Amino acid sequence: AQSVTQPDIHITVSEGASLELRCNYSYGATPYLFWYVQSPGQGLQLLLKYFSGDTLVQGIKGFEAEFKRSQSSFNLRKPSVHWSDAAEYFCAVSPQDSGYALNFGKGTSLLVTP
Amino acid sequence: EADIYQTPRYLVIGTGKKITLECSQTMGHDKMYWYQQDPGMELHLIHYSYGVNSTEKGDLSSESTVSRIRTEHFPLTLESARPSHTSQYLCASSMGGKRSTDTQYFGPGTRLTVL
Numbered sequence: 001a002q003s004v005t006q007p008d009i010h011i012t013v014s015e016g017a018s019l020e021l022r023c024n025y026s027y028g029a030t031p032y033l034f035w036y037v038q039s040p041g042q043g044l045q046l047l048l049k050y051f052s053g054d055t056l057v058q059g060i061k062g063f064e065a066e067f068k069r070s071q072s073s074f075n076l077r078k079p080s081v082h083w084s085d086a087a088e089y090f091c092a093v094s095p096q097d098s099g100y101a102l103n104f105g106k107g108t109s110l111l112v113t114p
Numbered sequence: 115e116a117d118i119y120q121t122p123r124y125l126v127i128g129t130g131k132k133i134t135l136e137c138s139q140t141m142g143h144d145k146m147y148w149y150q151q152d153p154g155m156e157l158h159l160i161h162y163s164y165g166v167n168s169t170e171k172g173d174l175s176s177e178s179t180v181s182r183i184r185t186e187h188f189p190l191t192l193e194s195a196r197p198s199h200t201s202q203y204l205c206a207s208s209m210g211g212k213r214s215t216d217t218q219y220f221g222p223g224t225r226l227t228v229l
Contacts, residue, residue, distance in 0.1 A: 034217070036220075041222075041223075041225070042222055042223065043118075043120075043204055043220035043221050043222040043223045044157075044204065044206075044220040045220070046217055046218075046219070049217060090156065090157070101147055101159045101162055101172065101173075101218075102157075102159075102218060104156040104157045105156060106154075106155060106156045107154070107155075107156060109154075
């Protein structure tokens with residue numbers, strides 16, 4: 001069955017430290033991949049997406065993600081976290097050119113400590 | 115930045131009331147979506163539309179209904195609200211044809227509480 005897994009429900013990092021959020025998917029072929037961020041009481045904002053091409057994708061707010069086909073992963077990274085990065089992060093996946101809506105992971109809640 | 119709006123942002127109502135959650139977008143997107151999100155959980159698709167006069171049910175069964183009379187407007191209605199409908203409802207839209215996958219842009223959400 002098609003699925004998206006975010007193994008970490010909660011992550012706590014110190015401000016200025018590096019961050020990596022994990023996302024694994026299970027699909028028959030390489031899907032389209034997305035990372036969204038949700039601040040409390042808000043909707044979702046797109047951080048970055050991967051459709052094809054370079055497997056290292058740059059996004060907004062200093063985030064990047066790397067697609068690794070062999071590991072079926074699309075992990076999100078940031079070299080230095082800011083307190084304003086505290087939020088819920090969702091990985092989402094969609095089969096290519098299917099017109100399907102996104103399948104979301106359960107999300108990872110990021111807490112940033114001083 | 116995407117322009118997609120939802121009203122109201124927060125709604126507290128009693129059981130049995132009829133409610134309509136509004137969603138509008140000014141980007142001319144043909145495709146629109148409604149997701150339901152419980153606290154600490156992933157989003158589940160409950161309705162979507164490919165364009166005017168098109169509505170489809172999503173992966174998660176819902177007692178709500180939707181309509182798409184205008185491209186920019188995709189309201190969601192609950193005829194008789196129940197406490198089990200308490201949740202956050204997120205509207206989204208995207209470009210592209212029926213079989214294409216494009217970036218979805220989300221509204222701020224409506225947090226519904228049914229007493």
